[in-house]
Amino acid sequence: MLVFRGFCGSRDFFRRSPAPTALGIGNFDGVHLGHQALLGRIKVAANTRSLSPAVLTFEPHPREFLAPHTAPTRLSTLREKLERIAGQGIERAYVCRFGAALAACPAENFVKDILVDRLRVAHLVVGDDFRFGAQRTGDIALLQRLGQQHGFTVETLSGVACAGERVSSSLVRQALEAGDMEAAAQLLGQPYAISGRIVPGRQLGRRLGVPTANIRVKHHKPPLSGVFAVEVDGLPAGRRTGVANLGLRPSLGGKMPPTLEVHLFDFSGDLYGAHICVRFLHKLRDEQVFASLDALRQQIAQDIVSAKHYFSH
Structure with missing residues (x-):
């Protein structure tokens, strides 16, 4: 897997993707079953549409920048996260430094300047609770409208359930804190x-x-x-x-x-x-x-x- 790192506010943010992408966006902390389902959908879309399977993730975690004293404990380092994403068959990972410029970026600019112009997104896969842009003002409805405007399709995924609960990084943290390694392994798939x-x-x-x-x-x-x-x-x-x-x-x-x-x-x-x-x-x-x-x-x-x-x- 090729890894590209950069700063969203600079002119040289990443190299422009050489091929249109089937792109997923997320923090992917722990790469649990829910993340794996999203990565699987990226691969399916890439294969059926002749696109390059890719992800966009953030470093540091947005909450570590916006609220460092209350940010959650990380499940994985950046290296561990990227290794697990690569293991799911993703070809490219774009690591965006989350700072003041990105936090203030309007939702429409995020889509046009980054997803369309830099990453050449043709198909976008996100969770059904995905929010983006300054103050998290962008939602799925806005994303779909912008997709129609800029020529990319949007696919949303509902959460994956395990033992009747939606799999999340927070649920994994709870299992680890409680010392229930067997439950954590179920949520992570390993x-x-x-x-x-x-x-x-x-x-x-x-x-x-x-x-x-x-x-x-x-x-x-x-x-x-x-x-x-x-x-x-x-x-x-x-x-x-x-x-x-x-x-x-x-x-x-x-x-x-x-x-x-x-x-x-x-x-x-x-x-x-x-x-x-x-x-x-x-x-x-x-x-x-x-x-x-x-x-x-x-x-x-x-x-x-x-x-x-x-x-x-």
């Missing part, structure tokens, strides 16, 4: 995962007899915390199971950035610099404070037993 590069740590796990791979977490505030049974992809030896701690490590003071530490079963070797994907399958417990390193060592041993029991069943 287990929740965090990707990152393995970096040197404080070697505490090694001193405790349980060496860990420390993954640099780029989520400012991960949507989950605790101790989990996990699968890890991206290793030279293939997929491995293990136990992971994600959080602030309160027994060590809790004042460091969020840290993801993974102890891999039946594995030894130097993994520094490797980029891996950690899939969270089952929550074992919350983070807790231990009175001593010996108490921490005993709990880690029990976590390993619990995780292995989970995988054996």
